[in-house]
Amino acid sequence: MVNTGDTAWILTSAALVLLMTPGLALFYGGMVRVKSVLNMMMMSFGALALIAVLWVLFGYSIAFGNDVGAGLLGDPAEFLGLRGLMEDTTSESGGLPAMAFVGFQSVFAIITVALISGAIADRARFGTWMVFAGIWATIVYFPVAHWVFAFDSGDGSVIGGWIANDLAAIDFAGGTAVHINAGAAALALALVLGKRRGFGRESMRPHNLPLVMIGAGLLWFGWFGFNAGSALAADNTASVVWVNTLVATAAATLGWLATERVRDGHATSLGAASGVVAGLVAITPACSALSPVGSIVLGLVAGALCALAVGLKYRLGYDDSLDVVGVHLVGGLVGTIAVGFLATSAAPAGVAGLFYGGGVDQLWRQSVGAVAVLAFSFVVTYVIGTLLQKTIGFRISEEDEVTGIDLTVHAESGYDLHTAGAGSSRPVGSATQPSKVNEGSVSA
Amino acid sequence: MKLVTAVIKPHKWDDVREALETFGVTGMTVTEASGYGRQKGHTEVYRGAEYDVALLPKVRLEIVVDDADAADVVDVVAKSASTGQIGDGKVWVTNVEAVVRVRTGERDAAAL
Numbered sequence: 001m002v003n004t005g006d007t008a009w010i011l012t013s014a015a016l017v018l019l020m021t022p023g024l025a026l027f028y029g030g031m032v033r034v035k036s037v038l039n040m041m042m043m044s045f046g047a048l049a050l051i052a053v054l055w056v057l058f059g060y061s062i063a064f065g066n067d068v069g070a071g072l073l074g075d076p077a078e079f080l081g082l083r084g085l086m087e088d089t090t091s092e093s094g095g096l097p098a099m100a101f102v103g104f105q106s107v108f109a110i111i112t113v114a115l116i117s118g119a120i121a122d123r124a125r126f127g128t129w130m131v132f133a134g135i136w137a138t139i140v141y142f143p144v145a146h147w148v149f150a151f152d153s154g155d156g157s158v159i160g161g162w163i164a165n166d167l168a169a170i171d172f173a174g175g176t177a178v179h180i181n182a183g184a185a186a187l188a189l190a191l192v193l194g195k196r197r198g199f200g201r202e203s204m205r206p207h208n209l210p211l212v213m214i215g216a217g218l219l220w221f222g223w224f225g226f227n228a229g230s231a232l233a234a235d236n237t238a239s240v241v242w243v244n245t246l247v248a249t250a251a252a253t254l255g256w257l258a259t260e261r262v263r264d265g266h267a268t269s270l271g272a273a274s275g276v277v278a279g280l281v282a283i284t285p286a287c288s289a290l291s292p293v294g295s296i297v298l299g300l301v302a303g304a305l306c307a308l309a310v311g312l313k314y315r316l317g318y319d320d321s322l323d324v325v326g327v328h329l330v331g332g333l334v335g336t337i338a339v340g341f342l343a344t345s346a347a348p349a350g351v352a353g354l355f356y357g358g359g360v361d362q363l364w365r366q367s368v369g370a371v372a373v374l375a376f377s378f379v380v381t382y383v384i385g386t387l388l389q390k391t392i393g394f395r396i397s398e399e400d401e402v403t404g405i406d407l408t409v410h411a412e413s414g415y416d417l418h419t420a421g422a423g424s425s426r427p428v429g430s431a432t433q434p435s436k437v438n439e440g441s442v443s444a
Numbered sequence: 445m446k447l448v449t450a451v452i453k454p455h456k457w458d459d460v461r462e463a464l465e466t467f468g469v470t471g472m473t474v475t476e477a478s479g480y481g482r483q484k485g486h487t488e489v490y491r492g493a494e495y496d497v498a499l500l501p502k503v504r505l506e507i508v509v510d511d512a513d514a515a516d517v518v519d520v521v522a523k524s525a526s527t528g529q530i531g532d533g534k535v536w537v538t539n540v541e542a543v544v545r546v547r548t549g550e551r552d553a554a555a556l
Binding site for chain 1: 488490
């Protein structure tokens, strides 16, 4: 018998989380220069399209099929093409249809892949990005989602992943599987592809901060589905998580703004948008384990630390273009480790951290989970990226990069703000070319 | 005929236009321009990284006038565009050989 209340909330949450990926496209798109806004957004939309298909074909099965050994991998064949999941499998006592869970988890896979693209702005071949996205989802995300999100069934008939069950680290909505995972992959890809031409010398200031603010707003909105939906029920846990997600994010925004006001002399809009995302990332693993006041503490710390971390790339010399490392890896680590300190047994997760008399037990579980995902993702991503770079090529040519990836790779421009000089048009493939004389007279 | 070109601060454009209309100038071409002089650009901060932005927004005016009016027009622009601060801009004058009004074909002084 389907629990209609829970099912309605989970389907709604899934749609909220789906909106985060177009939101991320805006957040990232506004941060790059005019000549690469479309490519930046296309990496998110490309991931959305591809990963949704792979998820249905075999991704869900790898993540949530019965474990094939040691909690590392689900059985890829069990739910191949989602077979057997169309019938109502809910029990007499009431439950969630399998497809509601399939849909809800699909959008997590999508946004995790899309997050990585921020590290490789302006310079990645679109085709290679798509190939990378498919391979990375298959051998990094789907298995890690199994580690973190696949719980053993109550009767022991279905075995899940090692972090969720054996280690019992708390990662409510994906601080490890989504953010540490994407952040570590972003660092690896930034190293494989190398710096943008002119990195650290030329101006690479964001071309459209209002887009960044809209994107941050959509991310925050969607994140209520991400976190509160992860309760997998319309219940008290979801409600506590909702409030924690609100207040940690607000506190992180304040933390980021205060940090840059002290350090740089200005509270900036990009800082506010970044603080929002840093807070959302940090509260993601912790939202079921903290009190609302604990969430404020976590938010302030995460906002300040991430604001400091985004400067690291200039000192260490890697071009993580849009700070996926500084925001998602650092924010994910802060949130995941913070559970070990700030968890209170009064919260729905019912575990006490170091500051609430729980000792260091949960702290080491959190640390092992975080480091395991970080190391696995970084190493495997580095290998995938290097192989693609050496075979089909990952980086566009210097000339194409200088001209602009929107024009050279997608044959489009993000903005047409001029009334003159638009030129002429013809159907694709028609032989007529504009004559030399015309070309000269219309070019502006 | 002379071409009077002025590059001024954008927020002074309304004052300059009013002063020129009072003087009797009936038309001009205005372009949004970027540039810098002695004041150089300014600094912006994004996620802790400072960017020196070399170009500042400016407005460029172009007015074609009779030889006899050129000096007065320059004075009017210079006076009305002034704030006394660095970055107020420049006004300069160049010779114009011929002018045609596109609609009527009138030439030179009649076309102004």
